[in-house]
Amino acid sequence: MPFSLSPLSALSSEAFSQEPLRARVLLVDDVPANLLALKAILEPLGQELVAVRSGEEALRELLRGDFACILMDVQMPGLDGLETAHLIRARERTRHLPILFITALSREAAYVTRGYAQGAVDYLLKPVDPDILRAKVQVFVDLYLRGEEVKRQALELAERRRAAEELQRAAELEQQLVGIVGHDIRTPLSVILTTAKAQLGTQSLPPAQRKAFERVERGGERIQQIVDLLLDFTRARLGGGIPVVPQAGDLNDLCIRVVDELNVTRPGRVIQCDFARDSLHGAWDLQRLAQVLANLLDNALKHSPEGTPVRLSTWEKGEGVFLEVRNEGAPIPPELLPHLFEPFRRGEGSEATARESLGLGLYIARNIVEAHRGTLSARSSEEEGTVFRVCLPRRLDTRQPSPCEEPPDALSMSA
Template sequence: MASSPAVAGDGGLADPALDGERLRLCMEAARLGTWDWQLAEGRIRWSDNIASLLGGVPGGPGDTYEAFLQRVLAEDRSRFAQQVAAALEKPSAFDAEFRVYVPEGGPRWMRARARVLAEQGRAVRMLGVLQDISLEKKAEEESRRATDFQEQLLGIVSHDIRSPLGAIISWARIMAAGGPPPEEQQRTFRRITSAALRIERLTRLLLDFARAQLGGGIILEPRRADMHELLQQVSHQFRVAYADRSLVCEKEGEDTGGMWDPDRLAQVVSNLLENALKYSPPDTPVRLAARARKEHVVLEVHNQGKPVPPELMPQLFEPFRSGPQASRTAKTSYGLGLYIVREIVRAHGGTIEVRSDIEEGTTFTVSLPRLPPVAAELMRRPAPVGPGPKRG
């Protein structure tokens, strides 16, 4: 009897082989592996793709439960083990999420779903699947951050921008109606200037934050700049809005110059100076210093007053974290502002540190290489070739 012809498109494979290939494709697309744990034997049989699912871990996940447990991140191991033990004690299905170590990159998120088979009420076998859910966890985190950003943005617009804008409108109406007495006019101008500068700074912070979050990073335009001159320029602008405060600029060493983006560094100085003024007693000076080092230039901004609480120090440069005070204004200054400061400093290849205690006050220290990597890269690029001479 002649054999039956193969179905067109099946590649000549028999049905069982096709079913197996379909299953492997489904498991690969779903980033899914399987296991079969025979409790009496103490061995776990894994699907062929489990090693790649775990990032090519040498030795795979191991053929015992104890070996696999060592692949689980230490912070999640105890919780995961308790879930497994509970499912075995009273035979039942379980669903667990945890992280595992991989040879390269950060830990991967996994989801384990299993069914326990029992004989006479005693667990004898566990069948389960292991799924890589790292992408889903990343999407959840991005969604959460987007939601948090929207909430914070609404707060900034409704309070931190609307308040100074309302002050500008009110004082503008007063000026249009004839203005305050002559002795009050300069104070009124300073209030309007201060409110306008606040709106401008908040708008710029929001734009930079959006760029940083979207992955574009801080864009720099390096050119020759002098740190001490920059401190003097920024402090002069602040003296208009804070006429009653003492700002002291110091210089150590002769050459405090480098190849930086002066506009971006002005943002750094402005944000640090604004924080120093806000969180220091009004009768104390704020000191700014530019210190020359061999390969670096150091910027310091110091103020007296209450120190930054120790529990906030690890999160001080994260977006939307509050500072010494609990007001919304403090959150935007000690959260978004310092986050942008850190990103600008990092873009220059520099570092930023903070020291804060009740005796010495608070000092932010920025160290910048005189020739940041981005500036060195620009200098290595060949100059553009101009048009050649015209031919007659």
Template sequence: MSEPPTKKRTRRPAAPGKTADGPADSPLSSSRAAEERATASPPAVAGDLGPADPALDSERLRLCMEAARLGTWEWLLPEGRIRWSDNIASLLGGVPGGPGDTYEAFLQRVLAEDRSRFAQQVAAALETPSAFNAEFRVYVPEGAPRWMRARARVFAEQGRAVRMLGVLQDISLEKKAEEESRRATDFQEQLLGIVSHDIRSPLGAIISWARIMAAGGPPPEEQQRTFRRITSAALRIERLTRLLLDFARAQLGGGIILEPRRADMHELLQQVSHQFRVAYADRSLVCEKEGEDTAGMWDPDRLAQVVSNLLENALKYSPPDTPVRLAARARKEHVVLEVHNQGKPVPPELMPQLFEPFRSGPQASRTAKTSYGLGLYIVREIVRAHGGTIEVRSDIEEGTTFTVSLPRLPPVAAELMRRPAPVGPGSKKG
């Protein structure tokens, strides 16, 4: 006989106090289960860093602030106190005493030239009240002032500012990059001006006079004058090209290359002045010597360039009926070169930029001509390469005097003398 069919078991709803499969959990077991569920680790998810760690979050924030050269601050206006993050003192270059805990104390850290503008911006933000954003410089114990950017938000109660939260960021590197970019742009513009005018103009004159010479030449009485014009224009191009090459080398970090050997400053002055007497036959050039020994280990070609640039400058900016004086003065460890001319003094506002490249001529207000200032810039670089100094004095009574002081044995020459002599192919080592 066959088995009787199995009856289906129907699952009844659980009675109160019971589960479908047995007795319901007790209140204690339910509480324990809830606690276990709350403390249990969540299922792993790709990219999940796990539970938050306040210590790690604090370290991440510190690293971000350090990388961004950033600090934070909070100004509690009713109390008149400012609370700074721990790294603010290092941002300010380790200022003794830190930035101070009052606004007035911090304001003294702001550079005097920027202080009034900065204070006005702060006052305007508090009066509105509104967001605050300012850039300014601060004093540091050593080195140049640092550029800072302050960003803040003002919180108010009943229309009155009660708190300011903000950040302070060192943007000195950003400002330096902006300045370098600006100088590069200025250089490109000035270079285009030089090529299009200062080189193109004399080059065009040379071409025109060469065509005249090729077509049979000018009348005999004009030939010498034409030759002088061609020579003068060619020398102008050659000189400007040399200045540009020296400038580019100095700007790219290569510096001025020297080949020091024994040279006498007084003899150098006589040689350069003789060349100028040919071109400036109507001018009086006086060479003086003080002391017996005016020699040193220098690069005579570079020093001739120094003398030429200073002498040309003196002739250009002095009355034609006045002499230009050159002097070589012997000192114990140094030799001094002086170039003096009469005439109107250098305007005081031009003094700070006198040796900077691509500036107006040192006395451009007295003449229709202007100069890019490359001559005096190269003079300064050559003098510095010799380990020397250059100064200028200028007033209405005494005129203008450029003074160059050179050590008899510059560091570059001393370094060459310390190097061992090269061993020849046939030499034997001892």
């Protein structure tokens, strides 16, 4: 399954829980009525109250999760409150857990001393004033929640740092890929193509050798196309986009040149040109736009019935220049239409077509158009066929709003 790298800005905070934190408070008393009373007093705090009826149960709950504090009765059968507190303090994870003793015993110095010796932070005598008890528990709840928030922020920061480091490593890898593809592959490939062309230019070359060198030339040109696609893909992914160098030119002349080249490679197909103006002058990177147009026309030829024409139209509206490529045939399924311009997407077609395509053509075409501050969109239906529309500003002027910012449906072809 292909994978893609996302920019750091795509790291969503949804990866971390945004639900309000709630503290857990452990209530320990062997008398059910006392537990109900404690719950009623502490319910307004809006925290999770866990009630148990023995020291043994309290120890088991502490193994299951963390608590903000413990409210514990002193006199209980089995493990009493003081013995339970001693065991809680003996564990590293719960050593500093706040314990508030609640007891009906008189305030005798021996009990108070023993309670604080076991780590109690307070020693309350029944009946306890509800407001005072809530206030005391609220203090420990607030401390706990602040600590948990700090932990959550630290975890989020660590995750963001890890993601940033991964993106940095990915960017370095992509830069290395540009170097490898741009130099280490192109250089020997250039030698192979030059040698093949030189041999094919020899008049006395035997037929078998000529056929072999023709295969070498076709294979080398195919590798060259793949190298160029991968370089463009990597440039687009690195964040700077595909660079364009605008120069004065005529879009209609460019269309005619590209159509002529395709007529040579696909002699059995018809491309109809419909130009609303004899010329469409502007300032664009003509070499890059030729790449876009060749991709759209080749795509239309591949995915339309053999006996049907492909129509190429151009027109202008204000400072916007428009180009459409339309082909007949089965429409693109609606569920695939929104994903056409994603990288490594292959259209439906023959197995041979799928093998030839990397699925990068439309992705790179859109990046080239967007580098001109233009738009590339697609629509497809049974009645209309499949239409790719390019809108380009007449000049690459970042000081002015792009005329292509209007919704495509609002743009009508004008003569």
